Amino acid sequence: MDFFKVESVDNAKEKLIDKFKNMEINTRNEDILNVTGRILAKDIISNINVPDFNRSTVDGYAIKSSDSHGSSESMPSILNLKGEVRMGEKAKEEIFPGEAIYVPTGGMIPKGADSMIMIENTEKIDKETLAIYRPVSKNENMILIGDDIKRDQIVFKKGRRITPKDIGTLSAMGISRVEIFNKLKFFVISTGDEIIDLDEKLEIGKIRDINGYALDSLIKTIGGEVVKRIIVKDNFHLLKDEVKSGVNKADIVLISGGSSVGVRDFTYDVLNSLRGSGVFIKGISIKPGKPTLVGEVNNKAVFGLPGHPVSSIIVFKVLVEYLAKNILGVNEHVQKTRAIMDFNIHSSPGKETYQMVKLDEKNGELYASPNFGKSGLITLLSNSDGYVVIKDHEEGLDRGEKRDVYFI
Amino acid sequence: MDFFKVESVDNAKEKLIDKFKNMEINTRNEDILNVTGRILAKDIISNINVPDFNRSTVDGYAIKSSDSHGSSESMPSILNLKGEVRMGEKAKEEIFPGEAIYVPTGGMIPKGADSMIMIENTEKIDKETLAIYRPVSKNENMILIGDDIKRDQIVFKKGRRITPKDIGTLSAMGISRVEIFNKLKFFVISTGDEIIDLDEKLEIGKIRDINGYALDSLIKTIGGEVVKRIIVKDNFHLLKDEVKSGVNKADIVLISGGSSVGVRDFTYDVLNSLRGSGVFIKGISIKPGKPTLVGEVNNKAVFGLPGHPVSSIIVFKVLVEYLAKNILGVNEHVQKTRAIMDFNIHSSPGKETYQMVKLDEKNGELYASPNFGKSGLITLLSNSDGYVVIKDHEEGLDRGEKRDVYFI
Numbered sequence: 101m102d103f104f105k106v107e108s109v110d111n112a113k114e115k116l117i118d119k120f121k122n123m124e125i126n127t128r129n130e131d132i133l134n135v136t137g138r139i140l141a142k143d144i145i146s147n148i149n150v151p152d153f154n155r156s157t158v159d160g161y162a163i164k165s166s167d168s169h170g171s172s173e174s175m176p177s178i179l180n181l182k183g184e185v186r187m188g189e190k191a192k193e194e195i196f197p198g199e200a201i202y203v204p205t206g207g208m209i210p211k212g213a214d215s216m217i218m219i220e221n222t223e224k225i226d227k228e229t230l231a232i233y234r235p236v237s238k239n240e241n242m243i244l245i246g247d248d249i250k251r252d253q254i255v256f257k258k259g260r261r262i263t264p265k266d267i268g269t270l271s272a273m274g275i276s277r278v279e280i281f282n283k284l285k286f287f288v289i290s291t292g293d294e295i296i297d298l299d300e301k302l303e304i305g306k307i308r309d310i311n312g313y314a315l316d317s318l319i320k321t322i323g324g325e326v327v328k329r330i331i332v333k334d335n336f337h338l339l340k341d342e343v344k345s346g347v348n349k350a351d352i353v354l355i356s357g358g359s360s361v362g363v364r365d366f367t368y369d370v371l372n373s374l375r376g377s378g379v380f381i382k383g384i385s386i387k388p389g390k391p392t393l394v395g396e397v398n399n400k401a402v403f404g405l406p407g408h409p410v411s412s413i414i415v416f417k418v419l420v421e422y423l424a425k426n427i428l429g430v431n432e433h434v435q436k437t438r439a440i441m442d443f444n445i446h447s448s449p450g451k452e453t454y455q456m457v458k459l460d461e462k463n464g465e466l467y468a469s470p471n472f473g474k475s476g477l478i479t480l481l482s483n484s485d486g487y488v489v490i491k492d493h494e495e496g497l498d499r500g501e502k503r504d505v506y507f508i
Numbered sequence: 509m510d511f512f513k514v515e516s517v518d519n520a521k522e523k524l525i526d527k528f529k530n531m532e533i534n535t536r537n538e539d540i541l542n543v544t545g546r547i548l549a550k551d552i553i554s555n556i557n558v559p560d561f562n563r564s565t566v567d568g569y570a571i572k573s574s575d576s577h578g579s580s581e582s583m584p585s586i587l588n589l590k591g592e593v594r595m596g597e598k599a600k601e602e603i604f605p606g607e608a609i610y611v612p613t614g615g616m617i618p619k620g621a622d623s624m625i626m627i628e629n630t631e632k633i634d635k636e637t638l639a640i641y642r643p644v645s646k647n648e649n650m651i652l653i654g655d656d657i658k659r660d661q662i663v664f665k666k667g668r669r670i671t672p673k674d675i676g677t678l679s680a681m682g683i684s685r686v687e688i689f690n691k692l693k694f695f696v697i698s699t700g701d702e703i704i705d706l707d708e709k710l711e712i713g714k715i716r717d718i719n720g721y722a723l724d725s726l727i728k729t730i731g732g733e734v735v736k737r738i739i740v741k742d743n744f745h746l747l748k749d750e751v752k753s754g755v756n757k758a759d760i761v762l763i764s765g766g767s768s769v770g771v772r773d774f775t776y777d778v779l780n781s782l783r784g785s786g787v788f789i790k791g792i793s794i795k796p797g798k799p800t801l802v803g804e805v806n807n808k809a810v811f812g813l814p815g816h817p818v819s820s821i822i823v824f825k826v827l828v829e830y831l832a833k834n835i836l837g838v839n840e841h842v843q844k845t846r847a848i849m850d851f852n853i854h855s856s857p858g859k860e861t862y863q864m865v866k867l868d869e870k871n872g873e874l875y876a877s878p879n880f881g882k883s884g885l886i887t888l889l890s891n892s893d894g895y896v897v898i899k900d901h902e903e904g905l906d907r908g909e910k911r912d913v914y915f916i
Contacts, residue, residue, distance in 0.1 A: 132706075133737075136725040150886070153712050157882055187742070188702030190713045206702060206815065208713045248885045264729055265890045265916060268722030268817050272715075272886045276706035294596030294614055298540075298684035304561050305598045305616040307680075314676030317544040321672055329541075334595070407614065409676050437845045438874065464910070466846065474565055477656045478558070478680045482673045502872065508673060 106383035108492055109452045115381055116423045119396055123427050126282045132270050135262050135280050137323055139428045142279040144256040149246035150272050154209040158241045161200040161222060162213035168235040176231035200230045209242055216241035259429035281428050283325040287346030288315050290331045291357030297331055310409045310478055311356035322421050334363050340370045347400040356405040356412045364391055367404040371395035385492055387453045389415040409478045414454050435507045439466040446496040456484035457505060468505050514791035516900055517860045523789055524831045527804055531835050534690045540678050543670050543688050545731055547836045550687040552664040557654035558680050562617040566649045569608040569630060570621035576643040584639035608638045617650055624649035667837035689836045691733040695754030696723050698739045699765030705739055718817045718886055719764035730829050742771050748778045755808040764813040764820045772799055775812040779803035793900055795861045797823040817886045822862050843915045847874040854904040864892035865913060876913050
């Protein structure tokens with residue numbers, strides 16, 4: 101198998117979307133106490149006005165604003181005090197010219213009143229008489245019906261990742277359950293005769309399964325679910341059996357390993373031997389991560405990720421997370437920041453290069469310095485804050501340039 | 509109760525740390541498959557070298573580098589080929605001058621060899637003869653014992669929030685279980701006669717419990733656990749009973765509500781009527797959020813948060829999250845970005861002002877524009893990306909300034 105006809109990252113993304121655009125993920129109705137971080141599967145439309153009554157934002161008196169015009173410290177307006185509206189209760193009385201009613205913060209403003217005057221700007225002369233010392237304008241110190249949310253308004257769109265602020269907004273509308281997408285299901289296979297699990301004895305020449313665990317954690321971080329994690333020896337039939345089981349149980353199968361040519365060949369052959377269009381992306385012009393395969397088996401996505409931990413995590417972030425978000429129609433900003441590049445780097449045009457960086461703040465500016473290292477080192481990753489992308493038409497980046505740094 | 513002697517935000521933080529510095533949270537030993545996002549309760553020290561054998565980073569031949577010196581396309585060095593090291597197996601043979609052994613990527617480099625030459629730079633003349641066409645230097649194309657992680661090295665410090673990259677590093681060291689802090693337990697009380705829950709009928713004058721739900725979601729987002737969420741009417745005895753139960757069941761009790769003076773007074777009296785030093789922070793010079801109370805009851809922290817959703821979420825971010833991280837010794841960067849302020853704002857010195865903003869990218873620069881609005885509006889929050897902080901000694905901020913924007 102050759103890697104001469106590799107795809108650009110953009111092409112690979114386009115092919116992925118095109119191939120899996122009809123993938124359907126079940127949805128379910130869930131209590132809002134359990135949906136933080138989940139993806140909305142239906143638009144949220146309010147069927148009430150919020151607030152659904154005119155509400156005071158101060159402790160004070162509901163009046164007709166025209167009654168306050170011209171009033172001052174030396175020349176107060178005198179109004180007839182009609183009692184009070186109690187918190188959480190309906191305002192039963194109506195305000196006519198020359199009248200005032202006490203309303204606490206959050207209380208309902210009675211019919212006829214069009215403003216609230218703060219208690220600090222008034223004086224209660226006796227039980228039935230109120231002096232007001234400054235004018236207020238119409239709608240001052242009040243929130244009107246529907247000011248916050250209007251009935252029939254589309255408040256949140258399908259595809260939104262639900263945050264704590266959204267939970268507050270949902271509860272304001274009295275919405276206690278919402279339709280969310282089920283978690284995307286992943287099946288994670290690590291391949292390689294040298295790979296052993298954490299509970300096995302480490303013999304010289306073997307290495308621990310790093311990718312299986314790192315991918316498991318990444319999947320959970322993006323809101324997915326791992327249905328199975330398994331280590332498979334370099335054997336066509338064993339790998340084929342697991343991929344077959346993977347596409348039955350999960351939406352996305354990740355095979356990592358294949359630092360050796362042999363394993364890449366197995367993976368290629370396995371994907372082409374099962375039901376589906378087989379491998380449709382054979383290598384990507386990305387560094388690190390070039391020997392990545394993507395196939396379609398039984399309408400499920402199967403990724404053959406590189407064996408090096410750094411490479412496989414980069415490809416996960418660039419392609420797998422991208423696909424996962426697209427399947428659910430997730431509409432959100434990528435977590436990134438801008439920083440000044442504190443280094444020069446030359447890259448090969450024709451390749452999209454992902455350079456690991458560390459971030460430092462100096463004099464209120466953020467600087468990115470490179471973290472070089474052999475891609476076999478896991479600490480290259482854990483010592484980095486993020487990466488910068490050098491696109492395939494660029495020849496590198498220059499010290500002093502400002503670029504986006506994507507968090508890992 | 510007056511709010512004349514309010515604390516600065518920095519003082520309030522100091523008092524919080526001082527009061528609860530001896531709070532102890534239990535830890536537990538957990539499988540690394542379940543610890544993403546959790547807080548490490550013990551330093552992680554490696555008891556092995558990673559790798560624990562010299563490893564090849566290429567497919568090629570292990571040789572003595574001195575045997576390659578002076579070799580070129582026109583003048584290859586000829587070496588004696590001694591077979592191969594198989595993936596995942598111990599290299600049994602030793603390399604002597606004039607000898608080469610095939611090693612795949614990730615394979616173990618045999619004793620005596622000090623470099624790897626890539627297969628592309630060699631030619632296999634026959635079963636026992638290898639021509640090499642370029643020189644390699646010592647340690648080229650190999651990862652040495654301990655290059656990634658050294659035995660006895662402190663790899664992660666206690667207080668670290670565990671990320672997917674860390675999970676990869678832990679598995680590289682063969683660590684399958686780590687000691688983590690239990691989730692901090694929160695007890696969430698919403699107060700107010702006007703507050704009704706989502707399953708109750710909305711009558712005119714009542715409003716939905718927004719804070720209880722938003723706080724529940726925020727608590728989960730920072731890795732805490734809500735042991736109970738309850739709505740309590742404006743009544744001293746009812747509130748006292750719930751706070752008593754809260755400090756028995758949880759580490760932190762949040763009481764939100766008290767937009768009316770009466771509720772603030774109840775909360776104050778309840779905190780002072782129970783075992784402990786009672787209210788020790790009575791108002792904070794923060795906008796919004798001034799009428800915040802903090803007390804100590806039974807060695808637990810009890811916060812009286814403002815009733816307005818925006819205010820209570822701001823105070824949660826500024827003080828409650830701060831305390832929660834300090835109790836566990838969490839050592840991490842706050843999620844923020846830098847943006848150019850696209851507005852002028854005047855603020856009252858002596859108050860730390862939190863201004864909600866929206867972020868927009870124009871010509872590769874990030875701009876923040878203000879989101880004004882009555883603090884009673886929940887949509888003020890859901891339409892904002894974050895906030896900027898105007899410190900209490902500042903008089904405002906100027907258009908064109910660069911400032912940190914904290915995400916909400």
